[in-house]
Amino acid sequence: MIRAFWLLMLLMFSAQAATNMWIRTGEAYGIEPRLLYAISKVESNLDPLVISVNYTKLTKIQRDKLYIMLQNSRIPYNTYTKVVEIHSRNSAQAKGVVDFLDYYRYPSFDIGLMQINNMHKDVLKGMNVSLHGLLNEDTNLNVAAGILWECYKKHRSNDKAINAYNGALVGNSYYAKVSTELQKLLLPHENDSKRLFYRVL
Structure with a gap:
């Protein structure tokens, strides 16, 4: 029941998918939208500030x-x-x-929302995004999705890519934390080993 509620909350923030930042960003980067939501839940508890x-x-x-x-x-x-x-x-x-x-x-x-580190400041300049800009949840989510996708291109696996997003591959329980949040959003027949990254490499 709780799982179904959170799934509905995620997918029905708006009547149109085009205005749902999770779906819009997920589709743009080839990343399961519920994964982005789960990461933001772990990172900031959905607090953009x-x-x-x-x-x-x-x-x-x-x-x-x-x-x-x-x-x-x-x-x-x-x-x-x-x-x-x-x-x-x-x-x-x-x-x-x-x-x-x-x-x-x-x-x-x-x-912000996805807890983007200031180490990315120079990369952000190239994207015309300031550190202030990361306080905007749409901007923050888009930057984070790009970072996460680069992690996946490098490591080619769900757990390594998600741990790399957090900054460490070894001795890191981050993937487990994200998986716990993700499980709350999945339907009974789904599991977190499904393709979370689906853009063609």
């Missing part, structure tokens, strides 16, 4: 400066073992956080 800073790569000065900025701006955040997860209340706050992290050259942070 969330920004995650890699805590392990920060100096003490960077950590302190980040916390002072967040507290002074009254921006909610959570600190986990490896990341500071920032939940801006609106797009203006989120843009301010991106500006801060970029200006002070924080080494590794992820932006």
Whole structure:
């Protein structure tokens, strides 16, 4: 019942498939739309404004400066073992956080719906997409689908491509997490070993 509900939610965001960003982007890149949705669920819990800073790569000065900025701006955040997860209340706050992290050259942070890392900044420039642009969920999803497709072209398997999207092939439980979310969207006769990437290589 729950699985059917989520499937309907995914496929019926709009009466027309052309206005459904999951279907539109999936078809454009040859990727199962439900896989894109599952990844966004794992990455951001569908929050287009969330920004995650890699805590392990920060100096003490960077950590302190980040916390002072967040507290002074009254921006909610959570600190986990490896990341500071920032939940801006609106797009203006989120843009301010991106500006801060970029200006002070924080080494590794992820932006938006599909958590695109700032390491892609130079590639984004070639696409005429700014780091701010990644706060737009359509733009973020399209960039992420392109990255995911490149991972699949390189590795030619579901699990390796999905783990590579997360940044590590070895010792990575990311594929399992995505599969758990994907299973909630699949029909009873389907499983996550089906062709998740279907564009001709």
